[in-house]
Amino acid sequence: MSEVIVVTSGKGGVGKTTSSASIACGFARRGKKVVVVDFDIGLRNLDLIMGCERRVVYDFVNVINNDCSLKQALIKDKRFDNLSVLAASQTRDKDALTQEGVERVLNGLREDFDIIICDSPAGIERGAHLAMYYADRAVVVVNPEVSSVRDSDRVLGLLASKTSKAEQGSGSISEHLLLTRYSPERVASGDMMSVADVEEILGLKVIGVIPESQSVLAASNAGVPVILDEASEAGMAYDDAVARMCGDERPMRFTELKKKGLLNRLFGGG
Amino acid sequence: MNEGNTVTRHSSPAAPCELRQGRYGLFTVRLNLLDLGAIQAHLSDQVASAPGLLENAPVVLDPSALPELPAADQAEDLLARLRAAGLQPLALAHAPDADRDYLAQLFRLPLVAAEPHRRLAKVEDPEPAQTDAESVAADAADAMSVEPAAPVLEPEHSAPLPAAAAPAVAPIGGSLYVNSPVRSGQQVYAKGRDLVVTAAVSAGAELIADGCIHVYGRLAGKALAGARGDEKARIYCLNFQPELVSIAGQYRLIESIPAEMRGQAVEVLLDNERLDIRALGTR
Ligand SMILES: Nc1ncnc2c1ncn2[C@@H]1O[C@H](COP(=O)(O)OP(=O)(O)O)[C@@H](O)[C@H]1O
Ligand SMILES: [Mg+2]
Numbered sequence: 133m134s135e136v137i138v139v140t141s142g143k144g145g146v147g148k149t150t151s152s153a154s155i156a157c158g159f160a161r162r163g164k165k166v167v168v169v170d171f172d173i174g175l176r177n178l179d180l181i182m183g184c185e186r187r188v189v190y191d192f193v194n195v196i197n198n199d200c201s202l203k204q205a206l207i208k209d210k211r212f213d214n215l216s217v218l219a220a221s222q223t224r225d226k227d228a229l230t231q232e233g234v235e236r237v238l239n240g241l242r243e244d245f246d247i248i249i250c251d252s253p254a255g256i257e258r259g260a261h262l263a264m265y266y267a268d269r270a271v272v273v274v275n276p277e278v279s280s281v282r283d284s285d286r287v288l289g290l291l292a293s294k295t296s297k298a299e300q301g302s303g304s305i306s307e308h309l310l311l312t313r314y315s316p317e318r319v320a321s322g323d324m325m326s327v328a329d330v331e332e333i334l335g336l337k338v339i340g341v342i343p344e345s346q347s348v349l350a351a352s353n354a355g356v357p358v359i360l361d362e363a364s365e366a367g368m369a370y371d372d373a374v375a376r377m378c379g380d381e382r383p384m385r386f387t388e389l390k391k392k393g394l395l396n397r398l399f400g401g402g
Numbered sequence: 403m404n405e406g407n408t409v410t411r412h413s414s415p416a417a418p419c420e421l422r423q424g425r426y427g428l429f430t431v432r433l434n435l436l437d438l439g440a441i442q443a444h445l446s447d448q449v450a451s452a453p454g455l456l457e458n459a460p461v462v463l464d465p466s467a468l469p470e471l472p473a474a475d476q477a478e479d480l481l482a483r484l485r486a487a488g489l490q491p492l493a494l495a496h497a498p499d500a501d502r503d504y505l506a507q508l509f510r511l512p513l514v515a516a517e518p519h520r521r522l523a524k525v526e527d528p529e530p531a532q533t534d535a536e537s538v539a540a541d542a543a544d545a546m547s548v549e550p551a552a553p554v555l556e557p558e559h560s561a562p563l564p565a566a567a568a569p570a571v572a573p574i575g576g577s578l579y580v581n582s583p584v585r586s587g588q589q590v591y592a593k594g595r596d597l598v599v600t601a602a603v604s605a606g607a608e609l610i611a612d613g614c615i616h617v618y619g620r621l622a623g624k625a626l627a628g629a630r631g632d633e634k635a636r637i638y639c640l641n642f643q644p645e646l647v648s649i650a651g652q653y654r655l656i657e658s659i660p661a662e663m664r665g666q667a668v669e670v671l672l673d674n675e676r677l678d679i680r681a682l683g684t685r
Contacts, residue, residue: 282586285604289585335583335602335619 134242137249138267140291142283144254146275147312150348151370152251153181154359155271158374160215161359164246167206169218169237171263172253173228176220182209183355184217193221196233202240211360216245226258234262256290266296271308271339271377276315276325281333284309288334308339310373315344316389327387340373342366343386421448421461423653429456430495431484432464436472438479445487452655455624455645460492462514465505477508577613584609584623591629605645614638626653627670637670638682652677 139152149172156168169192170178179185190205195218209215218241221228241248252263264270270291274284288307292298297305311330318324331337347364351357359370365386372382418440420432431445449456461484465472472480484491494511496502506513578592580599586606590597597611602619609615609625613635617625620641628635628650635649643664645656649672659679667682 282606285586285606288583289588289604289607292582292585293588332620333604333622 134245135247135268136238136242136266137247137269137271138252138264139249139271139273140252140260140264140287141254141273141280142256142260142287143275143280146273146280147342147348148254148273149178149181149251150352150358151271151273151310151312151342152178152249153357154367154370155374155377156182156215156247156249157209157212157357157359158371159247159249159378160209160212162374162378163214165214165244166212166247166249167216167218167241167245168249168251169241170220170251171229171259172220172251173226173259174220174222174224175253176222178251179207179217179219180355181352181357182217184209184219185355188219191219191221192237193223193228195237196228196230202237229259229262231262231265235266238266256286260287261290261294264291264295267291267305268297269306269308269377271310273310273312274330274334275313276311276319276327276330278325281325281330285334288336307336308377309334309336310340310342311338312342313344314341314387316387320389327384338384339376340369341384341387342369342373418444421445421456423648428462428492429459429489430462430464431489431491432466433468436468436470436476438476438483441480442483442487445484445489449488452657455655457488458490459488461489462493462495463491463509463511464495466496471501471504472508474508481509577616578611583619586623594630611635617641624648625670628672633672633675635672638668639670640667640682642666642668642679647677647679649677654679 137155139148139155141148149170152168156166160166168178168182170176171192172178173193176191179188184207187207190200192205194200195202195205205218206216207219209217218237238248250263250267253259264287272284272287272291274280291305291307295305297303309331311327314327315324319326327338327341343365345358345364345366347361348358348366351361351364351367358364358367359374361367362371369386372385375382418433418435418437420434421429422432423429433441435441449459463484481491491509491511493514494506494509495514496505502513577596577598578590580590580597581601583601584590584599584603584607586604589608589610590599592611592613592615594612596613596616597609598616598618599609600618603609603617603621603623603625605622607623609617609621609623610629611627612630612632613627615625615627615635615637617637617639620643621639622643622645624646625637625639625644626646626648627637631650633650637647637649642659644659647654647659647670649670652672652675654677663679663681669680669682671678671680
């Protein structure tokens with residue numbers, strides 16, 4: 133049975149696209165047939181993070197408008213042949229996504245894929261609403277700071293009331309909290325909220341904690357989702373998160389302050 | 403500063419506008435003078451003084467006390483300034499007179515019935531037909547337990563209900579139960595009865611009941627009991643960290659809640675028109 137997973141947050145710049153790309157690759161690496169869809173009309177960048185921007189011919193809006201078939205618009209990933217990308221359109225027309233069109237495209241994708249990841253735009257307007265509306269599961273991306281937590285809380289409220297499942301009373305969608313850009317140093321110095329703070333305020337356990345990491349930017353620039361960088365902590369943390377989404381148990385990593393070695397302490401290196 | 407404030411905080415007569423809390427806990431900006439700069443400065447100050455409560459708060463704009471009608475460019479400027487001050491103009495309140503439609507067009511905001519300007523105004527029980535809009539709102543709340551983001555506004559035809567009048571509302575059968583979290587931007591209204599919430603109430607969420615409010619999860623949002631003036635209504639809460647509590651219009655903001663009460667199990671009640679917060683189980 134296919135599953136639609138929305139990656140959402142309310143706030144922009146928290147790591148939704150980064151997470152969508154890595155989660156998609158994580159499921160693909162586990163053998164699932166996966167498609168990742170960019171809902172950020174006008175600001176497409178999922179294709180960049182996935183490294184397929186040069187191969188975008190048709191996009192999501194073209195499919196909705198029947199300018200092309202769904203098959204023509206899907207871009208096959210070069211690394212996993214069970215992974216595809218549906219790019220966002222560059223149009224400025226915010227109304228290009230229609231509810232009927234989104235439903236039709238998602239239903240089409242459900243026939244061919246196990247997992248459909250929807251990379252939501254920021255905000256709680258139309259685009260974000262449509263990205264979450266047909267979801268079975270949601271990954272709410274949150275940064276350890278007050279405004280991001282507040283926005284995520286709002287989005288969790290919308291997920292509980294403003295989705296097809298909620299409106300039809302056909303069960304609730306399952307919610308995962310993904311804490312990204314986490315820095316144990318900044319938590320220790322009191323500039324950042326801790327995992328426990330965020331969990332307490334939102335009343336949810338995190339499915340993963342992705343550390344703030346230089347390798348994310350490097351990965352984006354290279355068009356290789358960071359989960360594929362197996363030497364990076366962010367990559368490993370994303371792999372843990374996907375494993376937990378599949379029901380595996382994995383201990384939480386990279387959330388504690390690293391003990392500094394004696395030399396580091398003597399010479400203040402970090 | 404431990405005194406409970408009243409809903410209607412009267413600013414000095416010189417104030418270009420007044421910010422007051424009315425029905426459903428919604429704030430109204432009542433304009434006295436069309437001095438746009440002064441209005442923005444005044445509101446910015448108010449928001450800065452209670453950011454947790456006021457930042458991004460939806461407000462109803464009430465221009466009915468203005469000596470002259472604003473021009474189109476002034477209206478636009480005014481809305482921009484309200485937003486710049488951190489408020490979200492949501493609707494326009496005005497008495498049904500000749501100016502009303504002009505103003506509604508000018509501000510391009512939905513109309514709501516003007517609130518009475520006196521607290522504790524004595525009114526008759528509203529006729530059932532006039533509360534249609536309200537029961538619809540309450541029904542929706544019943545059906546899904548929580549109301550989505552936008553607070554419920556009454557359309558213009560419904561009779562204005564006083565913010566804190568006392569038509570003894572008989573509880574109509576049982577309480578309203580909410581068993582899932584009430585999150586930021588959501589509002590639950592238990593019309594004519596008690597509200598029982600077994601989950602957490604986030605900052606930015608709002609509980610309103612004509613009767614008592616019971617919260618068994620963490621209360622970090624607002625709780626307004628006795629919303630139609632029942633001074634015997636109370637709030638019970640096991641983990642008390644609210645942004646605001648109010649009973650029959652008497653309210654306290656987080657700033658005036660004693661620190662030692664935070665996170666405690668408490669009971670909030672009106673004692674001689676004064677809002678009192680007591681540790682539960684101390685009597
Ligand atoms: N774990 C991380 N460590 C460092 N930078 C990150 C991390 N996650 C995201 N970023 C950076 O944050 C910015 C916003 O990320 P993006 O995924 O585009 O967010 P969104 O889709 O929510 O707007 C990008 O520059 C990205 O490289
Ligand atoms: Mg994005």
